[in-house]
Amino acid sequence: MTNSGLANDQALGGATPHPLPTLGVVLVAAGRGERLGADAPKAFVELHGRALVEFGIAVATSLPHAGCLVVVVPEDRAAQTLDLVDRIVPAEAPWTVTVVPGGRERHESVRFGLDALPESIDTVLVHDAARPFASANLFERVIAEVRGTGDSVVPALPVVDTLKRIDADGIVHETVDRAPLVAVQTPQGFPRETLAAAHATAQLHTDPPTDDAEVVQRAGGRVRTVRGEMNAHKLTTPDDLRILDSIMTGNAVGLTEAL
């Protein structure tokens, strides 16, 4: 699938011109969600009447930066996504929102999103629509770390369970040292040139990477971590719907205001 002929721009400026945007957010929402097994693609599954992708659009465009958001969706969801953008993003927000179709693998969707960003962007965040409740504070901490260090940055949480290595029959062979292990989340942040160059040069097709930190590492780049957050939990399997529901219920006021 290509992204030619489907890019739809919605310039969201008012009468006052905004400064040239330097922050880009690529919101990847084009996955099929096979492990979830819902009727709709995962980013369009609803929580309390809102499609998952709506939360990512809302939090990104709430950031007080002049920015460009690219939402990467299944081709047949582009029109629906533009309607959601119209409804969610305030006219006065200093954001431009573009919707483009995704690829077969996550890294292809990210590259299509990167290709849609204007030249003025120097810092890029890649965020999963499947992590609807990552907070604006987490976005800001990642941006600050990227801009302060020039490195690539991922949110990470310590692994809390005891880890075992098992074989194909489920038999335990050893306990794995968890001290140097973390679980990483999104938004992941990058100097734009670092991420674009990594996507252009790293070998990604025989063993597709599951995140952009891996893309940068395959290209020889350095990735550092900031502390992640429990609320940035990802919808992967049906069990996660219950976890996200309880996060949403616990934060109902703030999240409803964001939308």
Ligand SMILES: Nc1ccn([C@@H]2O[C@H](COP(=O)(O)OP(=O)(O)OP(=O)(O)O)[C@@H](O)[C@H]2O)c(=O)n1
């Ligand atoms: N070709 C793809 C694959 C994934 N994603 C996005 O990347 C994020 C993380 O991917 P994952 O949770 O693995 O989503 P799926 O690929 O949809 O899930 P599954 O592997 O269960 O099919 C999601 O927001 C998903 O929509 C994407 O934009 N394009």
Ligand SMILES: C[C@](O)(CO)[C@H](O)COP(=O)(O)O
């Ligand atoms: C990018 C990601 O969310 C970081 O945890 C994750 O890697 C997405 O893909 P996965 O296949 O669910 O690991």
